[in-house]
Amino acid sequence: MAVIVDEKTKVLIQGITGYQGTYHASAMREFGTKVVAGTSPGKGGSKVKDVPVFDTAMEAVGKTGANASCVFVPAPYCKDAALEAIDAGIETVVIITEHLPVLDAIHLIAVARSKGVTVIGPNCPGIASPGKAKVGILPNMIFKKGTVGVVSKSGTLTYEIVNAMTERKVGQSTCVGIGGDRVSGTYFIDVLKKFEADKQTKQIVLVGEIGGTAEEEAAEYIKKHVSKPVVAYIAGRTAPPGKRMGHAGAIIARGRGTAESKIKALESAGVKVAKIPTDVPDLLQ
Amino acid sequence: MAVIVDEKTKVLIQGITGYQGTYHASAMREFGTKVVAGTSPGKGGSKVKDVPVFDTAMEAVGKTGANASCVFVPAPYCKDAALEAIDAGIETVVIITEHLPVLDAIHLIAVARSKGVTVIGPNCPGIASPGKAKVGILPNMIFKKGTVGVVSKSGTLTYEIVNAMTERKVGQSTCVGIGGDRVSGTYFIDVLKKFEADKQTKQIVLVGEIGGTAEEEAAEYIKKHVSKPVVAYIAGRTAPPGKRMGHAGAIIARGRGTAESKIKALESAGVKVAKIPTDVPDLLQ
Amino acid sequence: MKLYEYKAKEILKKYGIPVPDGFVVSSPDRIKTIPGPVMVKAQVLIGGRGKAGGIKPANTVDEAKKVASAILGMDIRGYKTQDVLIERRLDIAKEMYLGITVDRSNRSLLLMASPSGGVDIESVPEDKILMAPVDPLIGYQPYLGRRVASFMGLQKEQASQVVSICHRLYQLVMSEDAELAEINPLVVTKDGKVVAGDAKITIDSDALFRHNEYERLHEDLTPLEEKAKRLDIAFVQLDGNIGVIANGAGLTMATLDSLNMYGGEAGVFLDLGGTDDPEKVKSAMLLMVEAKPKVILLNIFGGITKCDTVAKGVLEAIGARRIGIPIVARIKGVNEDLASTMLKDAGMIPAHGLSEAAELAARESQKVG
């Protein structure tokens, strides 16, 4: 089982000839992922570490059957690349690129949703189902196959938590880094729904941060629809109000979206909330 | 049964205060249709023949539960009105307006399809399920409740054929005038699929005309998916090539879309094709 | 609404698509200088100009004047040449095809491209034509241009020029409400520039309300066509002797088909669209009289209006004049019997159905022969 990516996932790397693209194509392969194609306009016909490179996503999908893509294309060209993947029939688009203009995100995600395509990101570390496949840049060494589903707005903080779990021999079914931009293709609720339905997943870890109301909405959803135990951590309890914390997602505005409101909402939905990230494994059963 | 509109249809008339809107709101009511609301910007709060008028479709839907709309708004404002209806949650939008710019049609139909909304038209006479409901401008007097489903690109020609059927005591389940513009919300195939699934419909009449390839595509579909008997008439056997016949749909281009090619395709799919429109009832069983 | 090549190229230029330097004249005297060796091209709204002798080279001003004199006034497949475009001659390395049109089946715009252009695009084999629908919700994105450039087999410099031209052509179509915008050939010159060799643009006539600038453009219409256009009546001139008036394209065509079955032939037809508005019927009747057919066949299927009201309009149009030709009239709907009587009393031949009307009109037309 696992969610979104698994052993059937065949990955197209968009922007494979760049430093990040090349490095992570290898890392994904080392994780066990089927990396079947790359794109780089004007470099069609070449290879990057045995992976065939195409000029267009249409051709890459046609010739290799890729069904997921991992986008490393720089922000000014990222919307174009993601829409190209969608138009070519890709089902899951993981956008690593950061600093994507919010209007670009709004348009491409609306198109994806209208066509039933899953977008993860932008500005996210990607997704990993240990023992099956990874699409993204999460470090390979931190994972261990298991039964805990992890969904997180954060990148390195997720690594911290997953690493702490693995050190305590608590394995993961799938770990989804959804990214913390204001507008993202996948929110907590989308992943919670999948974890609830996934047989491999027995418990869920949710990692949120201040800003926005996605955690409050997730708490509402958990209360109504999630039967599996959920453990959470919310970053930013001591963050200064009104300061931009590196993410657009971390703006505190109008009294909503504070750590307190999120923690309260989650606790009232029966979620155990850790005080510091490394406490998360202790709260899992 | 019947398709698309029936006794559960509650109609919003967009542009109800215009001559056509007012006239046909009455005619639809006389047909037995539940006409529940009208819109006319700036005239909210008034009534047209007992039908409450609202400023916006959102308000009309919220207050009356309208689930279908009939658009009489002039071409320059028609796309706006249709999208307003879609955004307000209307499920079936029947666009009577003619001369809608093709780019407007492309945009609004794409939006509708992405949201699962049925658009009929533009430039169509609408749809009638005798004994249940009519959304459009088809003349009330020509119908008789029965078991033949009619789908047609044409307006008055449909009236001619339905009238001929009724005079011969052959009743109709639903009659859909899909319009002959180059880009329409509903094509033959969309309706054939519904007629095939509809229990009330026992036989199908398809009225096409030269131009485009919708009839050829319908023939292909009938061959594969339609088990009910189909009778067709194709207008334009003697139309001069390359002349515009009032509809954009009636341009003969590049040897495709001729009456011959359509008739041949339909006959090879087992469809009986009438030589003149009034022969249609003879070919029904 | 089809635009002349010179107008189409003006528009391409406005959107930043390279076209050859040039100018348009309606008289050879207006040619004062030329931008190097040129082509002199007849401006007519029909294909096959080249074969008809409407496109000729010239190397000097005098030569250009001479060639222009020969082409101006030339009859090309029924169209009189009123203007010529004098245009810098391109040093052609490669001719390609690029176009955007409406794709009915996909309900979208369609980007079409071929590495082979210049010749009749219809004779290019299918696997040499890229047909890429533009998803309306996605819109044009650069990846479509890259698909085109890759299909054309272009590299680097030329590829990036083509990507840019695709984008600009799409913007043109969207902003100008073009239902067709075609560059054929799209030329790669010997010095590596990508330039529009010829251009066809058709503006969606339904969208003219938002493009006043096109309303004033010249169209080749006869006075009757002009009148019909103003009345929003489709007017078509054919070869027979029966004038047909009907409402709705399908019904009009079915009327012609039925007429044909009985051996009659339409000489002109007027399609009122799907209306039975008595004023419009009356205008059509007056227009038809001006077209001087030998027999008139009127076939109106009534929707909104009562038949007697429609009949009254017909009588008003005809009543005053003694036109002395047979008029077969069929008006279907509420009060149709009353209408029949009225028409009969006024000397017309009433009919009760489409077949009967067609049969009667065909018979009358054979009489007047």
Added chain:
Amino acid sequence: MKLYEYKAKEILKKYGIPVPDGFVVSSPDRIKTIPGPVMVKAQVLIGGRGKAGGIKPANTVDEAKKVASAILGMDIRGYKTQDVLIERRLDIAKEMYLGITVDRSNRSLLLMASPSGGVDIESVPEDKILMAPVDPLIGYQPYLGRRVASFMGLQKEQASQVVSICHRLYQLVMSEDAELAEINPLVVTKDGKVVAGDAKITIDSDALFRHNEYERLHEDLTPLEEKAKRLDIAFVQLDGNIGVIANGAGLTMATLDSLNMYGGEAGVFLDLGGTDDPEKVKSAMLLMVEAKPKVILLNIFGGITKCDTVAKGVLEAIGARRIGIPIVARIKGVNEDLASTMLKDAGMIPAHGLSEAAELAARESQKVG
């Protein structure tokens, strides 16, 4: 990137949204004439100007100069007033609110409107605020403007002005990549005109690559903030004495939270984003030294790079200087033990986990007091 009111109004004007006549000056001497009775408005990027005395009326040039003198240089909630906007005073009949911003939950733009404006919009009750998401696939259509006008309770003339302003504001947001465009108050004047009384526009800083015109705009940044911005490092000044460097917003916040648990307080933090690029870590270290904290806490979770390579960068940054303050360093990932040894040898305090690092840094900070 927030724009000053005068700049925001220039942009509104460019898109055809009416604004009062006016001009901006940085010195009272520049006021030569005024367009009738005016308001003199401090140009600062913070709310509450009026209450702070930053907005004053004037009726003559002399009065305007006097008022401008008083306001220029004024400190408004920590911001120094460098410019004033001199603007024709509006005859206000009604004050409303109109704005477009990003709606995270709906993943769309959100059109917001209220019949009550001018006051702090946050205190307007919820049922007096229309929140209409703009479906991204539909885009703005006039019906949205009609909903707004109807919600505002406007009729005819004013309604149609508001419909037009909604459309233009949407075009502005789309074309200028604004993440916020707010007109508050949107004024109906006594002679029935709808005019933007005040305006806030924030341009999406991620979209500046397609808006060179904004790159040159003045921003109130300290030299360190300026440097951090160039390096794409988030830099925030706080009240404590510990300098925190971490990679990723979530990890940075978790580091602050953990620090707080152990009684430590951050004085400045640098967030590198989700990278462990040794060059960036090194730059951040150098920047942090300039910020002169009492203790430095470095917390890097390694992804791509080996820990010893990251440690080498840290040592290069620090090595040359004797900064004489405790540095607690934790680098997690491949070769972390080697990195620990390297840092320890250089006199830093290595830590193995987030908690340990936070605890050590808090303890050091209490020592230095």
